[in-house]
Amino acid sequence: MSDEPLLRVSALSKFYGSRVGCENVTFDLWPGEVLAVVGESGSGKTTLLNCLSTRLLPSSGTATYRMRDGQFRELYRMSEADRRFLMRTDWGFVHQNPADGLRMTVSAGANVGERLMAVGDRHYGKIRATAVDWLSRVEIDEDRIDDEPRSFSGGMRQRLQIARNLVTGPRLVFMDEPTGGLDVSVQARLLDLLRGLVTDLGLAAIVVTHDLAVARLLSQRMMVMKDGRVVESGLTDRVLDDPRAPYTQLLVSSILQV
């Protein structure tokens, strides 16, 4: 592990007209670290995630990313071609709704293989072998490889989306409510899978979620957002066991107990 951060975010703000999307967010992310961003709906979590993944350009602030060659590059000053290349090789983005991140009309195998073909892989047999390998890693039966994701259940689609993102061996994955809309047993298996993959591959991840249990399971560090600002950040266990900001205390005490 390197002693330099993978991503450095400094004073990042995004305004929608006079409205605040997120304001003055600063943090560093180290390789292999999972950072959870929690907060209620409308607190700016997704805006922050979209800015970081360059799907949205921020109003002010900077984000620098350490490329594979060790050079730091300013994300918002990169050319669009470079940014898109980064997004399909070194990064992954897992959407809440798998239909947004998958091609629903092509087979599961092609969904997994698309990134490989995008970076120049031109050997069908090898692409297919990689797809089979990845499907088994996300617990999808090999005989579903030629089925369209339309015929998959919600949990399978989400796992397929994860496989599709991880096939190029990214170093940083953005996840937007990866377990949203799944029932609890499927959610538990998905979290288990994600935790395993993140540890095995040494991925860094930024996970946006409103579910504190997900944050606790997946992340080492968390940021709590409210009205576009970070109200508290720290080690996940510390924040959840000993919340300091009044809003975090409210959030933690609002968890329903079974």
Add this chain to the structure above:
Amino acid sequence: MTAQPTDIATYNFAYLDEQTKRMIRRAILKGIAIPGYQVPFASREMPMPYGWGTGGVQVTASIIGPDDVLKVIDQGADDTTNAVSIRAFFRKVANVAVTTETAKATIIQTRHRIPEHPLSSGQVLVYQVPIPEPLRFLEPRETETRKMHALEEYGLMHVKLYEDIARHGRIATTYAYPVKVEGRYVMDPSPTPKFDNPKMHRSPALQLFGAGREKRIYALPPFTDVVSLDFEDHPFEVQTFDQPCALCAAENVYLDEVILDDHGGHMFVCSDTDHCEKRREQGHRGHLAPETPSALEKTEPAQ
């Protein structure tokens, strides 16, 4: 209103007004300058429905001159409705000589075939294109496909070929087979059979593509590299036929299946009628050739 002695005076030469022709020629020049790039142009209403070759007709109208000799083919044939009508149209509005002989034509407007007779320098092949965007069925957003072309993001094109192999065990795309032009733009060769793709590669003729409804023109200047996309372990290959043409016994040409009766009778004949006629005149005969060769019109001079 007085009756005109000839219809020609009521039309501008080649139907389109001069400003429109200038605009289309500009688009063509830009297309030639950037081989394979789809140039938007202000497509006009033509006296025919979209899908019948409005793009090709506009391109032809913009480049045709009084000395040109025009050939029009539809799926390789000179004698089908579309081909006959477009030929008659240009005889009327441009008063040009028309022909069915590939070698004698200076401009060949085509729907979905490239003639079997090799094209030569100085000839222009004008394609009628229904959907110019090769990525369209994979990515419906035009804003996105234009960006993908600009950034050379063509991984998606191989996704389509991957799907073919996964479903059929081989690349089953037989027409509109995507090509890469000069190592840069991925281009739809219009719905020609992939049999014709190798003929596009380094062709000495100028090839122009017009899509009227989609308002796009693109071009291949002479001797442009046109490479069909494929996988290393599933290389590009063209269709082959088990039997020669039933009329002229030609091999290694593209054949059409013709149904003969209601009892499953059929034959395979050249889709290029001019090529077939020529061979029969030279004495080649297939197993179903009639006793007396039919006489098809050849070249008609301008009136």
